[in-house]
Amino acid sequence: MNSERLSDTEPIRFDTKIAVLLREDLEPWQRLNVTAFLVSGLGTAVPEVIGEPYADADDIPYLPMFRQPVLVLEGSKETLNAAHERALARALPRAVFTSDLFTTGNDRDNRAAVRAVRTAELDLVGLAVYGPKNGVDKVFKGARMHP
Structure with a gap:
């Protein structure tokens, strides 16, 4: 994978993408809640999306987080x-x-x-997906960046 660092100064590039699509009619608190729940699922099922643990200058440890950015989008119910x-x-x-x-x-x-609820009848308000960049882009075709 091209996300491995070659040096400490060379930019890290990812050939994968983590993206969340939220239904556009959600309240602000709902958007945050849905995003948090959705990405927690990806972090547990796809361990390679998680980076190394953190530590501050005083050597206080912190939990690891995603190793790459998360794109947050919005769209209509039909887009979702x-x-x-x-x-x-x-x-x-x-x-x-x-x-x-x-x-x-x-x-x-x-x-x-x-x-x-049957798959086709789910009243979706959010969807998170992980995969190759081009595949995730095709899945979320028609969605727009979250404001």
């Missing part, structure tokens, strides 16, 4: 549904957040809420 179909067709690692999850309060109930 089309992106979901394309992510499924490409078999890219993905996480979903549905409107039902705003009414649950824990992981067990979240999973049950998603499980109760």
